[in-house]
Amino acid sequence: MALVQIDNVRKIYRRDAFEVPVLNGITLDVPRGDFLALMGPSGSGKTTLLNLIAGIDRPTGGRITVDGREISRFNESALASWRARHVGFIFQLYNLIPVLNAFENVELPLLLTKLSKKQRRQHVEAALNIVGLGDRMFHYPRQLSGGQEQRVAIARAVVTDPTIIVADEPTGDLDAKNAQETLDLLQQLNQEFEKTIVMVTHDPKAAQHAKRTLHLEKGLLVESVEEQAAEA
Amino acid sequence: MKFATLVRRNLFRNKLRSFLMIVLMGAIFFLIAALIQILNAFDNFDTGGAGDRLVVQSAFSLATMLPYAHEQKLRQVPGVVDVSKSQWLGGYYKERRNTFAILTLDPNKVPTMFPEMNVEPQQIADFVRDRQGALVGQDLMERFHWKIGDRITLHREIFPFDPELTIRAVIHNSVLASVVYLHQEYFNEALKWNRVGTFWVKVRDRNEMPAISQQIDAMFKNSEDPTETFTEKEFNRQFMNMMGNVKLLFGTISLCSIFMIVLLAAITMSMAARERVTEVAVLKAIGFGRGLILGLMLSEFVITTLAGWAAGIGFAAFLFRAVDMAKLTMGFLPRLHLAGSTAALCAAAAVFVGLVAGGLPSMKSANLHVVDGLRKVV
Numbered sequence: 001m002a003l004v005q006i007d008n009v010r011k012i013y014r015r016d017a018f019e020v021p022v023l024n025g026i027t028l029d030v031p032r033g034d035f036l037a038l039m040g041p042s043g044s045g046k047t048t049l050l051n052l053i054a055g056i057d058r059p060t061g062g063r064i065t066v067d068g069r070e071i072s073r074f075n076e077s078a079l080a081s082w083r084a085r086h087v088g089f090i091f092q093l094y095n096l097i098p099v100l101n102a103f104e105n106v107e108l109p110l111l112l113t114k115l116s117k118k119q120r121r122q123h124v125e126a127a128l129n130i131v132g133l134g135d136r137m138f139h140y141p142r143q144l145s146g147g148q149e150q151r152v153a154i155a156r157a158v159v160t161d162p163t164i165i166v167a168d169e170p171t172g173d174l175d176a177k178n179a180q181e182t183l184d185l186l187q188q189l190n191q192e193f194e195k196t197i198v199m200v201t202h203d204p205k206a207a208q209h210a211k212r213t214l215h216l217e218k219g220l221l222v223e224s225v226e227e228q229a230a231e232a
Numbered sequence: 233m234k235f236a237t238l239v240r241r242n243l244f245r246n247k248l249r250s251f252l253m254i255v256l257m258g259a260i261f262f263l264i265a266a267l268i269q270i271l272n273a274f275d276n277f278d279t280g281g282a283g284d285r286l287v288v289q290s291a292f293s294l295a296t297m298l299p300y301a302h303e304q305k306l307r308q309v310p311g312v313v314d315v316s317k318s319q320w321l322g323g324y325y326k327e328r329r330n331t332f333a334i335l336t337l338d339p340n341k342v343p344t345m346f347p348e349m350n351v352e353p354q355q356i357a358d359f360v361r362d363r364q365g366a367l368v369g370q371d372l373m374e375r376f377h378w379k380i381g382d383r384i385t386l387h388r389e390i391f392p393f394d395p396e397l398t399i400r401a402v403i404h405n406s407v408l409a410s411v412v413y414l415h416q417e418y419f420n421e422a423l424k425w426n427r428v429g430t431f432w433v434k435v436r437d438r439n440e441m442p443a444i445s446q447q448i449d450a451m452f453k454n455s456e457d458p459t460e461t462f463t464e465k466e467f468n469r470q471f472m473n474m475m476g477n478v479k480l481l482f483g484t485i486s487l488c489s490i491f492m493i494v495l496l497a498a499i500t501m502s503m504a505a506r507e508r509v510t511e512v513a514v515l516k517a518i519g520f521g522r523g524l525i526l527g528l529m530l531s532e533f534v535i536t537t538l539a540g541w542a543a544g545i546g547f548a549a550f551l552f553r554a555v556d557m558a559k560l561t562m563g564f565l566p567r568l569h570l571a572g573s574t575a576a577l578c579a580a581a582a583v584f585v586g587l588v589a590g591g592l593p594s595m596k597s598a599n600l601h602v603v604d605g606l607r608k609v610v
Contacts, residue, residue, distance in 0.1 A: 056603055056606075097238075
């Protein structure tokens with residue numbers, strides 16, 4: 001059984017009196033251990049799909065099941081605690097908390113667990129060592145480069161050993177060298193630690209690091225668009 | 233406790249803003265504490281007497297004087313031990329800023345009627361003997377570097393009379409430390425009056441005070457000069473109320489101050505919350521629930537207001553201990569002490585301000601939709 005099962009998912013945003021359909025019936029399976037890249041033009045719905053998989057948004061229709069649990073039926077509070085245990089987030093702008101140092105930023109998701117202080121420290125040190133920042137634990141975000149910040153964000157995403165990692169344009173704000181390092185790191189997490197990763201990107205080079213790439217257009221997977229065109 | 237670091241770091245995110253906010257809160261809580269303590273001091277004004285004195289004044293007003301003839305009748309009331317006349321005179325020494333309490337009394341009544349003045353017996357005798365003698369509070373002696381035997385002239389405020397006095401005795405009582413007493417007869421002869429503002433009546437048994445009060449007022453009820461009799465404490469309170477409804481005024485100032493800090497705190501806290509929309513969205517994305525976000529932000533805001541409380545109350549405690557307000561204001565204000573109940577009341581107000589002012593921004597943060605928060609560029 002696939003880790004993530006998306007069944008005829010639709011998403012419509014309401015903006016004042018207008019309804020804006022963003023996803024128009026997506027059906028997709030993401031197997032455990034997959035590294036999936038989602039590509040498509042702006043407004044195609046790829047980030048919305050990522051948000052739905054991560055449980056930070058809820059579909060207007062259809063069903064999303066992750067690891068056997070139908071998250072599309074969860075209420076807000078259940079989704080929050082589910083995310084804490086099962087999802088690691090990587091954002092384009094890193095989104096570290098500026099008043100916390102690298103160690104404290106990575107520790108944040110662990111504060112929601114029952115781990116002791118000592119156990120939390122061990123997990124944080126392990127995560128920061130994986131991303132190669134064991135020597136920068138007590139540096140604040142302003143004291144780190146963009147690439148280092150993104151690596152701290154990756155350490156924060158993996159520190160709880162989540163079921164799935166979602167990355168929204170993780171290299172969008174990085175130079176080529178740092179982008180390459182970040183993608184190598186994601187690949188390493190997928191290959192060595194068998195983490196399931198879903199990544200949204202505009203960059204075909206970034207998508208090459210994924211095991212497979214899907215394209216979205218106008219709220220549909222491209223294959224579906226082609227099927228619709230053929231039917232017409 | 234796990235979240236203490238997060239709260240602490242956010243508190244000092246913008247050090248200047250936090251500092252100014254705490255100073256502002258501190259200043260306002262200091263003001264409120266001072267007003268409450270002044271009111272309490274007025275309410276509990278006590279010279280340290282035995283509580284066995286009644287004060288008889290005109291039923292019309294304190295400004296209306298009573299005839300000397302009342303004294304003999306008062307002495308005949310069963311339970312009355314002794315009577316002394318006393319008149320409030322407005323006045324000052326040299327300059328108006330040296331204004332202090334000036335009163336008359338019957339000098340030979342000091343040892344029996346006003347033992348709490350703690351005057352040396354020899355000095356009392358000298359004061360009684362000298363018709364233009366003055367009995368002076370210790371703080372005034374120090375302030376103006378007066379010595380026993382010095383001649384002083386006080387200037388009129390109400391009556392057409394500038395007393396020329398020789399200091400004969402010193403009062404050793406902190407509440408009466410900025411008061412000058414002179415002979416009732418000296419005042420009376422100067423103005424050619426046989427009238428006085430109040431009679432101070434010492435009673436044998438404090439339990440009989442209500443009955444004696446009624447009896448005195450009943451005795452003069454149908455005369456040309458009806459009386460109204462108070463216990464000393466009631467009289468002092470009434471005297472303070474002559475300045476207007478001080479309690480209402482101070483209460484209004486305190487409420488306005490609280491309202492003002494609620495508004496200022498709400499503006500500052502809203503700004504602080506608005507700056508962190510994306511961070512809150514990130515926290516919610518990684519699993520921080522609505523209740524936790526609300527609790528963290530409210531704790532932060534309440535800690536800020538409590539820090540302001542600590543600064544203001546700490547300063548008040550220090551100032552009241554270090555500076556003798558009675559000395560500084562020449563007896564207009566009593567010596568202030570910071571009561572535990574006042575500190576507790578201000579602490580409750582600080583928590584209230586934190587909750588009310590921080591409530592809305594905290595709720596908005598807690599209810600923030602993650603996707604909207606991540607999209608927002610602040």
